[in-house]
Amino acid sequence: MSDHDQAAIDARPRLSRLEAAWVIARRDFVAVLFSRAFLFFLVGPLFPVLVGGLAGSVGGQVSRSAVTTEIGLAMQADDSAAMIAAAETLRPQLGRSIPSMSVIPEARGEANFDARAFVNERRGNYAAVVTGTLAAPEVVGTQGQIDRWSGPIELVAATALQTSPGTFPSSSSSVVARSAASERTNRIRTAQASQMVLFLLTMLLAGMVLSNLAEEKGNKIIEILAAALPMDAVFMGKLFAMLGVSFVGIAVWGALGWSFWALAEDAIVVVTQTDFRSLPGPAVGWPMFLLFGIIYFSMAYLLLGALFLAIGAMAETVREVQTMSMPVTMMQLMVFFLAAYTITLPGSALETFAILFPLSSPFAMLARAALDETLWVHIAAVAWQAVAAFLLIKAGSLLFRKRVMKSGGAGRDTKKRRLFNRSPAQQSSIEPAE
Amino acid sequence: MHMQVGEHMSASNVSAPINEDRPLAIEARGLVKSFDGTMAVQGIDISVPEGAIYGVLGPNGAGKTTTLRMLLGIIDPDQGVRRVFGHDRPHDIGRLIGYLPEERGLYPAMKAIEAIAFMGALRGLPLAEGRKRGLELLEKHDLAHAADRTIRQLSKGMAQTVQLLGTLVHRPRLVVLDEPFSGLDAINQGKLETMIRALADEGVTVIFSTHVIHHAERLCEGVAIIAGGKVPYAGSVETARDRIPAQVRLETRARDGAWTAALPEDARREGDFFYFSLPETGVEPLLKQLIEGDAGILSLSIERAGLHDAFVAIAGEAAARQLEADQAGASS
Numbered sequence: 212m213s214d215h216d217q218a219a220i221d222a223r224p225r226l227s228r229l230e231a232a233w234v235i236a237r238r239d240f241v242a243v244l245f246s247r248a249f250l251f252f253l254v255g256p257l258f259p260v261l262v263g264g265l266a267g268s269v270g271g272q273v274s275r276s277a278v279t280t281e282i283g284l285a286m287q288a289d290d291s292a293a294m295i296a297a298a299e300t301l302r303p304q305l306g307r308s309i310p311s312m313s314v315i316p317e318a319r320g321e322a323n324f325d326a327r328a329f330v331n332e333r334r335g336n337y338a339a340v341v342t343g344t345l346a347a348p349e350v351v352g353t354q355g356q357i358d359r360w361s362g363p364i365e366l367v368a369a370t371a372l373q374t375s376p377g378t379f380p381s382s383s384s385s386v387v388a389r390s391a392a393s394e395r396t397n398r399i400r401t402a403q404a405s406q407m408v409l410f411l412l413t414m415l416l417a418g419m420v421l422s423n424l425a426e427e428k429g430n431k432i433i434e435i436l437a438a439a440l441p442m443d444a445v446f447m448g449k450l451f452a453m454l455g456v457s458f459v460g461i462a463v464w465g466a467l468g469w470s471f472w473a474l475a476e477d478a479i480v481v482v483t484q485t486d487f488r489s490l491p492g493p494a495v496g497w498p499m500f501l502l503f504g505i506i507y508f509s510m511a512y513l514l515l516g517a518l519f520l521a522i523g524a525m526a527e528t529v530r531e532v533q534t535m536s537m538p539v540t541m542m543q544l545m546v547f548f549l550a551a552y553t554i555t556l557p558g559s560a561l562e563t564f565a566i567l568f569p570l571s572s573p574f575a576m577l578a579r580a581a582l583d584e585t586l587w588v589h590i591a592a593v594a595w596q597a598v599a600a601f602l603l604i605k606a607g608s609l610l611f612r613k614r615v616m617k618s619g620g621a622g623r624d625t626k627k628r629r630l631f632n633r634s635p636a637q638q639s640s641i642e643p644a645e
Numbered sequence: 646m647h648m649q650v651g652e653h654m655s656a657s658n659v660s661a662p663i664n665e666d667r668p669l670a671i672e673a674r675g676l677v678k679s680f681d682g683t684m685a686v687q688g689i690d691i692s693v694p695e696g697a698i699y700g701v702l703g704p705n706g707a708g709k710t711t712t713l714r715m716l717l718g719i720i721d722p723d724q725g726v727r728r729v730f731g732h733d734r735p736h737d738i739g740r741l742i743g744y745l746p747e748e749r750g751l752y753p754a755m756k757a758i759e760a761i762a763f764m765g766a767l768r769g770l771p772l773a774e775g776r777k778r779g780l781e782l783l784e785k786h787d788l789a790h791a792a793d794r795t796i797r798q799l800s801k802g803m804a805q806t807v808q809l810l811g812t813l814v815h816r817p818r819l820v821v822l823d824e825p826f827s828g829l830d831a832i833n834q835g836k837l838e839t840m841i842r843a844l845a846d847e848g849v850t851v852i853f854s855t856h857v858i859h860h861a862e863r864l865c866e867g868v869a870i871i872a873g874g875k876v877p878y879a880g881s882v883e884t885a886r887d888r889i890p891a892q893v894r895l896e897t898r899a900r901d902g903a904w905t906a907a908l909p910e911d912a913r914r915e916g917d918f919f920y921f922s923l924p925e926t927g928v929e930p931l932l933k934q935l936i937e938g939d940a941g942i943l944s945l946s947i948e949r950a951g952l953h954d955a956f957v958a959i960a961g962e963a964a965a966r967q968l969e970a971d972q973a974g975a976s977s
Contacts, residue, residue, distance in 0.1 A: 224738040226769050234766045242752065431750025437719045438744040439767035441736050612720055 228447070231440040235448025236455070243419070243456045253463055256415065282310045282360060283337035285318035285326050290345050290371070297370035309363055315340065326351040339364075345372050395582070397491030402554050402581035405493075405504060406574050410547045413511045414540070416457040420516040421532055423449055424523035433524075442608035450516045450604070454509060461508075493581040503580045503589060507573035510596040514569055515543060517600055521607030543570065550574030557582065566592060569599035667694035668731075670819050670850035671716055675725035678711050685711040686874040688725070693852055693867065695818075698845045700861035700882075701854040702956065703871035709854040710747055712871065713823050716852075717744055729819065740769040743817035747824045747854075749808050753797040757783065757807045760796060764811030775814055782810040786836075802833055809837070813844070820844060822853035826860055838864060862952040872960035882952060889950035889958050890922040896943040897935070904938025907931060923947055 226234070243249050284291040291314045302309045315335060318324040326340045330351050339352030339360050348368045350357050427433045436445050472479060472487075480487070493500040518539050526532040550571045553562035557579075565575035576592045671693040678685045686708035693699040701709045714720045716727055718735030729735045735742065751760050761782065762775030770778070783789045786806055796804055805828060812820065822841075826834050841851050841864055855861055861868050862882065869879040878885055895908075896918050908931075912921035924931060928947065935942055950958075 224740045225736060226739065230769075234763075238763055238766075242754070246754070430752060431746070431748040432752060433750070434719065434746040434748065435744070435750060435764065436767065438714075438717050438742075438746070439739055439764075 226440065226444075228441060228444045231444035232448035232451065235436070235440070235445050236452040239423070239449055239452035240455050243452065244459060249456070252419070253460055256464065257467065280307070280310045281337055282312045282364065283315040283318075283329075283335055283340040284312055285315050285321075285324050285329075285340055285342045286344065286348075288314075288319075293345060293371035294341070294367055297367045301367060301370055305363075309367065310338065310360060312341075312367070398494060398582050399554055401491050401493050401500075402578035403551065405500070405577050405581055406547070406551055406554070409504070409508055409511060409574060409577055410543075412457070412461065412508060413515055414543065416453075416460060417512055417515045417519055419456065420450065420453045421519045421523055421536055423453065424520055424526075428524075428526075437612075442611050443605055446517070446520050446604045446608050446611075449520060450513055453516060454512050457508075457512060494584040495580045495586065499586075500580055503577060506589075506593055507577045510593060510600065511570075511573035513600040514573070514596065514603060515539075517603035517607055518570075521603070521610055524607065524611040546571040547574060550578065554578045554582070567595075569596060569603075572596050572599075667696060669693065669728070670695045670697070671699075671727070671729055671852065673712075673716060673725065673727040676712065676715050676722045676727060677724035678708075678715060678720065678722050684874055686715075686871075689869075689871070689874075689876045691716075691869050691876065691879055693850060695850050696845060696848050697850055697866045698841060698864050699850070699852040700865035700868040701852065701871060702856070702858065702861050702868050702952075703854075703960070704856055707871040708874040709856075709871055710823055712869075713821055713852075713854060717742065717821060740815065741818045743768070743812040743815065743820045745809055745812045745820075745822045745825055747827070749805055749828070751796045751804060751808055751811075754795055756793050756795055757788070757799060757803075758792040760807055761811040761814050764808075765814040768815040768817070770815040778814050779810065782814060783807075786810065802829060805829065806833070809840075817849065819850045819852070822851065824855060825853050826855060826857060834860075858951075858953045858956060868952070870956055870959050878955075878959045885955040885959065886950050886952060889954050890925075891950060892948045892954075893919075893921050893923050893928065894944075894946045894948065895919040895921075895935075896945070898941025898943055899939065902938055902940060904935050904940040907934035907938065 284294055286294065291312075295312050295314075298309050298312050315324075315329070315337070317329065317334070318326075324342070326342045326349075329335065330337075330340055337352075339350050339356045341348050341350055341364055343349040345368045348364055350361050350364055352360070424433065427436070436442075476488075495503065519536060522535045522539065523532055526535050546568070549561070549568075550565050551574070553559065553565045553575060556562050562575065565571045566579070572592055573596060576589060580589065669692055671691060673689060673691045676689040677687050689708070689712055691699075691701075691712070701712060703709050711720070715722045716729065716735065718729075726733065727735070730738050730741060732738050752763075755763065758776055758779050761779030762770075762772050765775030765778065766772050780789065780792060783792050788803060788806060791799055791803055791807070796807070799807065809822075809825070812822075825837055825841075829837060838860065841853070844851050853860075865882050867879070867881050868885060869876050870885070878888075908919060909921045909924055912919050914920075928945070932942075932945070
């Protein structure tokens with residue numbers, strides 16, 4: 212830097228709030244992003260998903276192999292063949308409702324085959340055994356299996372007897388995207404899912420802000436920052452740094468999730484028993500809805516983060532941070548429940564309250580984006596949330612300046628009236644240290 | 646300028662401006678601050694001319710840190726006004742100020758060179774320029790080898806030096822140092838004194854707090870003595886010392902005699918010596934009476950009061966004892 216530049220510094224002797232916030236945000240962002248802790252933070256949430264997926268997959272496999280749906284046939288050979296053929300005829304229409312059937316080898320050619328004894332002795336691996344004739348089949352098995360399979364077996368026997376249709380007319384289909392009755396129900400599912408994702412991300416990521424200031428107090432950095440820059444700029448810089456880090460986290464998790472989906476789309480649908488491909492579209496359309504998702508996540512993060520920062524600023528240790536943040540976490544949970552509850556109460560006073568209350572507003576508005584295509588309300592809501600976040604940051608920094616940077620210890624008590632009179636020794640013990 | 650001891654003990658604040666010709670870097674009037682009903686400072690007045698080295702002197706808990714924090718805008722006073730280079734809000738001229746807090750702090754995982762650059766960036770210096778200047782400063786202080794070490798890899802003294810360099814990297818016009826000598830060994834204390842003098846030579850105003858009187862006495866043009874949240878004296882070091890009469894030490898051959906009546910009222914005997922304040926009339930009339938009384942003068946010396954004596958007289962015995970205890974604690 213030349214002397215001319217130094218003169219420029221002297222001529223403009225303060226950083227703007229934006230510049231000040233940028234200095235803090237840049238350092239915090241880089242420091243967090245390239246820390247080992249962040250790597251663990253990124254990987255952490257993937258483990259439960261991975262373990263859950265594996266467990267679901269293995270469990271499903273075990274469950275599928277453990278549940279036997281095969282029916283053993285101990286009938287005359289012709290009857291057995293007719294039953295098997297009838298089952299094959301019906302299966303395309305009725306799918307898994309029709310059990311697979313096979314002739315019990317031990318019963319083949321045995322006129323006196325004792326089905327009850329066979330089942331009682333737990334031989335073979337059949338859900339139930341069918342004896343008798345096509346006109347009067349007898350199902351041998353436990354009560355549960357009899358209840359479950361009697362109907363299908365009777366249908367198969369009737370088909371084998373050709374007393375039910377042997378051929379089925381093919382129907383043509385005309386699919387509609389949605390019906391008036393189903394549209395709202397489907398969108399409510401989208402609203403609920405988006406609120407849940409927003410809540411989980413906010414709670415997971417806003418925690419990073421929580422210990423930030425407490426750590427800086429521990430490192431004694433905070434006084435240097437407070438001396439150089441306005442405290443609200445410091446708060447703002449820290450919040451936006453952590454928001455940036457959060458987006459990195461979301462991008463990484465999103466990319467991994469997308470890759471996983473691309474690799475194992477069908478498996479995910481089977482394991483989760485949810486067809487994400489057919490998620491109902493939100494009222495404002497997917498692109499706009501995703502944009503709102505990003506905006507409302509940012510606002511929810513800034514609002515909650517500002518609260519957490521204020522708490523972190525007042526706490527001396529990480530343990531204190533955890534204790535002090537508990538009420539806020541509980542409140543956030545209640546706010547989420549409130550927003551979730553009002554999904555089914557559009558236009559109610561409660562929904563209006565959820566939209567106006569800053570901490571629940573992003574959740575309520577995201578649900579609204581799923582249910583209602585009106586856009587202007589979102590502009591108003593985002594503006595209101597931004598104002599609330601700004602006020603929270605201001606209040607937090609004011610609190611910090613008033614309550615945190617205490618010093619001096621001469622201990623000249625100016626309060627005229629005290630609830631309890633303390634001895635000078637007691638008074639000195641509560642004085643802040645210089 | 647001679648004043649009676651009784652005047653020194655007066656509770657009223659005394660201001661003895663230093664070099665009124667220069668514009669003021671810092672001007673504070675009637676600063677009051679309390680925390681939760683506990684008064685930290687009550688009515689502090691300080692004037693520091695540009696280019697001066699100024700000491701804020703007082704025992705631990707006197708209110709030095711609170712005063713500095715108010716001057717820097719870290720906290721706001723409940724009452725009173727403060728102006729730094731004529732600005733009511735110190736953050737408005739944040740790029741002209743460097744501050745070293747009493748509780749040293751740096752990011753442990755940051756490299757030394759990055760820490761210096763970051764502290765410069767806080768004051769508006771571009772990071773690249775901060776790194777360049779930081780390296781120059783580290784080389785100047787024989788710490789170039791530590792540039793790429795993280796703070797947690799440095800010794801306490803090295804980390805403290807790095808923080809001090811970070812305080813200066815943006816070339817501030819006002820440097821505020823809170824207890825800068827604490828934690829430093831004698832060699833580094835000497836280096837710091839040299840650095841402070843060099844800053845003043847460049848026209849930088851330096852204000853530092855300390856509970857070690859010798860540093861203030863060696864370095865400062867002016868001091869503010871803080872005791873019990875008040876400033877019983879603020880002004881030049883010379884004026885403070887002049888507020889105590891010079892001390893006379895007299896050694897005589899005769900132990901007693903009529904000549905003793907000529908000694909001032911405050912004279913006290915300690916071993917072979919008499920100690921008393923230099924009379925306002927000077928020493929010549931007394932000498933004449935001692936010679937005529939055949940006291941047999943063996944030696945007579947006149948010693949000018951030091952800043953410590955002035956501190957005792959101004960802040961009181963209790964504050965002085967606490968100051969000595971603080972110094973002993975710091976040195977141990």
